Amino acid sequence: MFYQLYEMNHAALQPVRAYADAMRMLYSNPFNPVSHTPFGRSVAAAAELFERTTRRYGKPRFGLDGAVVDGKPVAVQEKTVWERPFCKLLHFERDLPKGRRPDPKLLIVAPLSGHYATLLRGTVEAMLPHADVHITDWVDARMVPVSKGRFDLDDYIDYVIEMLHELGPDTHVMAVCQPSVPVLAAVALMETRGDPVLPATMTLMGGPIDTRRNPTAVNVLAEEKGTEWFRENVIMPAPWPAPGFGREVYPGFLQLSGFMSMNLDRHIIAHKDFFMYLVKEDGDSAEKHRDFYDEYLAVMDMTAEFYLQTVETVFVRHALPRGEMTHRGTPVDPAAIRNVALLTVEGENDDISGLGQTRAAQDLCTGIPADMKAHYMQPSVGHYGVFNGSRFRSRIVPRIVDFIAAHRGGPVAAVAPRRVNGSR
The missing domain is CATH 3.40.50.1820 (Alpha/Beta hydrolase fold, catalytic domain)
Structure with missing residues (x-):
């Protein structure tokens, strides 16, 4: 049920994400005079930050041509x-x-x-x-x-x-x-x-x-907790309407939570810096942030x-x-x-x-x-x-x-x- 609830919450946020994305486009549009002000850039940056931290990241491409x-x-x-x-x-x-x-x-x-x-x-x-x-x-x-x-x-x-x-x-x-x-x-x-x-x-x-x-x-966490702890706390059935509905999995979002909690302060600082890059129009640094987190936040179930x-x-x-x-x-x-x-x-x-x-x-x-x-x-x-x-x-x-x-x-x-x- 926990995985299904996670999916329902993610779906419920879809209208808010769409609104945030619309606000980002409005306040970053060069034909909008406000987009050239610190206030306009701050609104666009906040909207993009919200949309990116609540979306599901799909499988990236290798793109090696x-x-x-x-x-x-x-x-x-x-x-x-x-x-x-x-x-x-x-x-x-x-x-x-x-x-x-x-x-x-x-x-x-x-x-x-x-x-x-x-x-x-x-x-x-x-x-x-x-x-x-x-x-x-x-x-x-x-x-x-x-x-x-x-x-x-x-x-x-x-x-x-x-x-x-x-x-x-x-x-x-x-x-x-x-x-x-x-x-x-x-x-x-x-x-x-x-x-x-x-x-x-x-x-x-x-x-x-x-x-x-x-x-x-x-290593220490795995040895201290033991296999049964992981079976009881991180294993759950894949939710509907995924093709693997009902399959017992270790969900990607739980794995990602574990990854990020190991260096949570570093990720918080990175997202704060991303906001400032957008406000200061530092496009290169902002794009490096996007590239890294587009890959890092794309996870899969096992x-x-x-x-x-x-x-x-x-x-x-x-x-x-x-x-x-x-x-x-x-x-x-x-x-x-x-x-x-x-x-x-x-x-x-x-x-x-x-x-x-x-x-x-x-x-x-x-x-x-x-x-x-x-x-x-x-x-x-x-x-x-x-x-x-x-x-x-x-x-x-x-x-x-x-x-x-x-x-x-x-x-x-x-x-x-x-x-x-x-x-x-």
């Missing part, structure tokens, strides 16, 4: 090349000259943790000059009819394996944050089964491999079974580092991985996946030869900076590109570049 490859601009087309009820695999197909040596295939596994895959737009954009990029585009659970079945952590792992089979040999997989655990599990299972379509490399970035190391506020199984497995039981994780009854053994090169990347100031949590994969993957393993810690960046921003583009991307290039074709051809192994 071009890239620079070999120093030349090329067109990029976004195509769906694989699809299941809860995920699509997007391919950013570049219009490259015929006869050019193919770039390595890169599967970026985006997190299924509240935001859409477009949160990794900067990650995709940075890798497009160097790789044939694919990314997981997870589907909002409230948009999937109950008739399509369930989706849990085991299904997530199956999806990753299926996508690796779809892309074929000489594929490189990159997991950003939450998917580090299921990607590591998927590769371990493939090795255990003797799967011939193993990825050549596996890059894990800012992921919760072992949350006992340097636990953050998020299936209850996936969310609860992830909380239980990763944050409460620490099943993977303890050697207790299973997939449909089969033990997940990272030590079984022998033929996939491993790169782990962390941010010094990461407050979501604490320093050392991702590096734990290096200790678990004892079967990988030393010359096929590397770790990099980026100083002075938080969680977001591990996969986006200027330091990501200038410091982290070159190391990932070098690592992939050194291990193309599998372990026989691998010669690890010296600079990848440092921490700077």
Whole structure:
């Protein structure tokens, strides 16, 4: 009922939002003399601020129509090349000259943790000059009819394996944050089964491999509350008239509330500054605010079974580092991985996946030869900076590109570049 009440309140505000938007247009219209006064700009700014803080933000577009490859601009087309009820695999197909040596295939596994895959737009954009990029585009659970079945952590792992089979040999997989655990599990299972379509490399970035190391506020909350608390307090049925009406989900608006409460003062100051940007006609700063919050406030629901199984497995039981994780009854053994090169990347100031949590994969993957393993810690960046921003583009991307290039074709051809192994 709580989710349905939230939807009803949102619908009830629609006339007020429409009125606020009309006031914004009236008081920002250059033909209205009042729009050129501080009073007029203040009214328009207040109206826009109200409309933006009460609207529902839809799924953003990647909007990557071009890239620079070999120093030349090329067109990029976004195509769906694989699809299941809860995920699509997007391919950013570049219009490259015929006869050019193919770039390595890169599967970026985006997190299924509240935001859409477009949160990794900067990650995709940075890798497009160097790789044939694919990314997981997870589907909002409230948009999937109950008739399509369930989706849990085991299904997530199956999806990753299926996508690796779809892309074929000489594929490189990159997991950003939450998917580090299921990607590591998927590769371990493939090795255990003797799967011939193993990825050549596996890059894990800012992921919760072992949350006992340097636990953050998020880790502590999950362990203290336990799975049953989350089941009783954050799980609810998707409301009517969503296509997934009746499906048990962890709603996006609750996730967003949790995200924002962690840094509430920062968000309040940002919106106050946005109001002043509009009054002072600082268009560039106002547009940067819009761009950021258009992405940040666009959230999606997760299936209850996936969310609860992830909380239980990763944050409460620490099943993977303890050697207790299973997939449909089969033990997940990272030590079984022998033929996939491993790169782990962390941010010094990461407050979501604490320093050392991702590096734990290096200790678990004892079967990988030393010359096929590397770790990099980026100083002075938080969680977001591990996969986006200027330091990501200038410091982290070159190391990932070098690592992939050194291990193309599998372990026989691998010669690890010296600079990848440092921490700077």
